[in-house]
Amino acid sequence: MLMKSIAFGTHLPVMGFVRKETVSREQLISFAQKAEELGYNSLSVNDHIVFRTGWLDAISSLSAIAATTHRIKIGTSILNIVIRNPVICAKALSSIDILSSGRLFVGLGPGSHKGDYEACGIPFEDRWKRFSEALEVIHALWNDKDETKSSLVDYEGKYYRLKGVSIDPKPFQKPRPPIMIASWGSEQGLRRVAKYGDGWMASAYNITPDKFKEKWNQLLTYRRELNKDVESFENSVMTMFGYIANDKEKVHRMVKEILSPALGRSADELENLLLFGSTDQCLKKIDLLYESGVKRIHFWPVNDYIEQIEIFFNEIAQNYG
Numbered sequence: 001m002l003m004k005s006i007a008f009g010t011h012l013p014v015m016g017f018v019r020k021e022t023v024s025r026e027q028l029i030s031f032a033q034k035a036e037e038l039g040y041n042s043l044s045v046n047d048h049i050v051f052r053t054g055w056l057d058a059i060s061s062l063s064a065i066a067a068t069t070h071r072i073k074i075g076t077s078i079l080n081i082v083i084r085n086p087v088i089c090a091k092a093l094s095s096i097d098i099l100s101s102g103r104l105f106v107g108l109g110p111g112s113h114k115g116d117y118e119a120c121g122i123p124f125e126d127r128w129k130r131f132s133e134a135l136e137v138i139h140a141l142w143n144d145k146d147e148t149k150s151s152l153v154d155y156e157g158k159y160y161r162l163k164g165v166s167i168d169p170k171p172f173q174k175p176r177p178p179i180m181i182a183s184w185g186s187e188q189g190l191r192r193v194a195k196y197g198d199g200w201m202a203s204a205y206n207i208t209p210d211k212f213k214e215k216w217n218q219l220l221t222y223r224r225e226l227n228k229d230v231e232s233f234e235n236s237v238m239t240m241f242g243y244i245a246n247d248k249e250k251v252h253r254m255v256k257e258i259l260s261p262a263l264g265r266s267a268d269e270l271e272n273l274l275l276f277g278s279t280d281q282c283l284k285k286i287d288l289l290y291e292s293g294v295k296r297i298h299f300w301p302v303n304d305y306i307e308q309i310e311i312f313f314n315e316i317a318q319n320y321g
Contacts, residue, residue: 140162
């Protein structure tokens with residue numbers, strides 16, 4: 001009997017689930033090193049400039065773990081390249097790929113939090129048009145098809161204009177790190193993923209297994225229409241918040257008192273969609289995702305971070321090849 005195969009990663013605990021909560025250098029690095037020691041496939045970091053809770057900076061946090069881990073893949077899930085500027089992002093991510101010896105994967109998106117845009121002085125309503133251009137800028141800066149020619153980039157768009165720009169040194173990986181693009185599943189969003197991405201990042205608390213299957217098949221159709229490869233095309237379900245315990249009341253409290261206020265979402269909805277519950281309940285939820293075509297899941301514990309990634313890996317991830 002073939003074992004079910006899903007890759008498992010985890011999110012760095014950069015988000016304080018209450019505003020005054022902070023994560024120290026030691027806590028962040030200990031978490032990353034424990035994930036690597038346990039055998040997780042990957043670590044990722046999420047991005048907000050301002051939020052209803054505290055939030056460590058994504059690029060800074062990723063740099064710290066690039067220097068203190070050795071084998072585990074590291075990446076963004078996602079990085080907002082609109083408010084941060086795509087040229088600056090391409091430069092910073094190239095450096096992280098070099099400092100990690102080529103372990104970087106890049107999840108990109110425009111984000112959905114209006115407060116980030118207001119704080120950075122960029123119109124929220126322009127985010128999708130800016131995002132498409134920003135993707136083109138990053139591709140242009142990273143894709144050197146002929147290394148004998150100049151790597152200077154010209155780009156003329158509505159929002160970004162480059163003349164003779166280079167961000168050398170280029171990424172460690174050639175031609176560039178894999179780019180995963182976020183979408184909640186709109187037609188336009190999925191067409192953007194198909195055109196610019198090496199894979200899709202779906203949001204765990206914004207999609208059901210049935211919807212994932214429908215959107216994944218739709219996305220593969222768009223790839224074929226563009227004559228792009230579908231065999232190596234990746235997908236992942238990110239921001240899979242959770243807390244695994246047999247104590248039902250404790251699990252309910254974790255959702256109601258920690259995650260629901262942090263996200264501003266219904267506690268019942270979050271508990272049903274995400275990995276809250278006993279080991280058996282969580283295994284059933286993951287089986288549904290596996291049957292829907294999910295290839296990678298990133299677990300994000302809302303409390304007891306290191307203890308929870310140990311429980312998840314030993315009691316759940318080990319059941320999958």
